[in-house]
Amino acid sequence: MMRRPVMLICALAVMVTALSGCWSRKELGDLAVAIGLGIDRTDKGYRVTVQIVAPSLAAASSGGSGGPPALVVDTEAATIMEALRKLTTKLPRKIYLSHLSMLLLDEAMAKDGIRKPLDFLFRDHEVRPDFDVAIVRDGxxxxxxxxxxxxERLPARDLYDSLNGSQKNWAPTSAVRLLDLMKWFDLDGxxxxxxxxxxxxxxEKGKTKENVESINSPLKFEYRGIGVMKDDVLLGWLNENDSKAYNYVTGKVKSTVGKVDCPDKAGTFVMEVLQAKSRIIPKLHNGQPSATVKITIEANIAEVECSLDLNSREVLDMMKTQxxxxxxxxxxxGIRKVQSDFGVDIFGFGTKFHKKYPAYWASKHNQWNxxxxKMDVKVVMDYIIKGRGRIVNPPLKEEEP
Structure with missing residues (x-):
């Protein structure tokens, strides 16, 4: 009979120990929560800029006091870790990086290589690698x-939302997370x-309240072009069309629009892409690689600026062909541009050859780029027009013969 009380006491002791709290907990009042991080190359090493949330000021601004909801602090040091710790000389709290939205790198550093300055972010256990990374061009x-x-009240969040929104709705940009970079750096092909x-x-005006109080902000940011990397070094930039081609091949186009010349008439029409799928098919013939990219697109007719009879199946077929x-x-x-100007495989053709032809890949992966x-790539299209909009034919006056 005595065993039951003893066992109960032991169980209670174990439960009390388990509920004693988290040994590594951090109090919010002791932390400066970072939402944006910037790294610039300098003569001293790196200039690290942190955009942190100011909870008390954010609450005050919502009540009309006018204080900014975020603060920006920066410092220079030989390494990223040193710079982040050195920021405690300017802040009463330790920088907390688990809620980052954006990491910005300057172009000069990207051309030297980004692997070393990013080592701390890859390694640190407090950093969650789900934030986006971009390169600041000419700035x-x-x-x-x-x-x-x-x-957005928090500027870093605005940068994050705009990048992801532009990839989803326009397509000549690519929202790349730190986790994506970690995978790419260890990926062959x-x-x-x-x-x-x-x-x-x-x-200068963009750093003041005038930028948010004016109907036409004096300073704006704009995502433009996809940067081509070789290992961790920036080689150069793709223009808008070539950037969109990259997203088509890699299956990242969710929605976009494109202008097309009208068939047999002056003017243009616009197609709204609703869905796009891609498939890379590698081929090996007599030891020579080639590939076919199959693209399937479903789209709506979004705008017509010429006189076309959209009730005609023949006209719709011509528009689809165009x-x-x-x-x-x-x-x-876009593929030819990357092949000729940069000579590196950013599309992932190599990963397909690795999977389908492992013996060939074992002999060629070191010189895959x-x-x-010089590889021949064929693009095959399957284009489907799903709809014509609320009206059928455009409200245009028929052109005189």
């Missing part, structure tokens, strides 16, 4: 994180890419 990460944005960020307008031809040329041109640059 500094410090300036980009210092601007005030009108749509596909090189990394990063989207470029431009600052357009008056930089749209497919235009998209095929865009994708094929050279093989890719």
């Amino acid at each position: 500094s990460a410090y300036d980009a994180l210092s601007i005030m944005t009108p749509l 596909q090189e990394a890419v990063l989207t470029g960020l431009h600052l357009v307008g008056n930089l 749209a497919a031809k235009r998209t095929q040329e865009l994708i094929a041109g 050279e093989e890719f640059s």
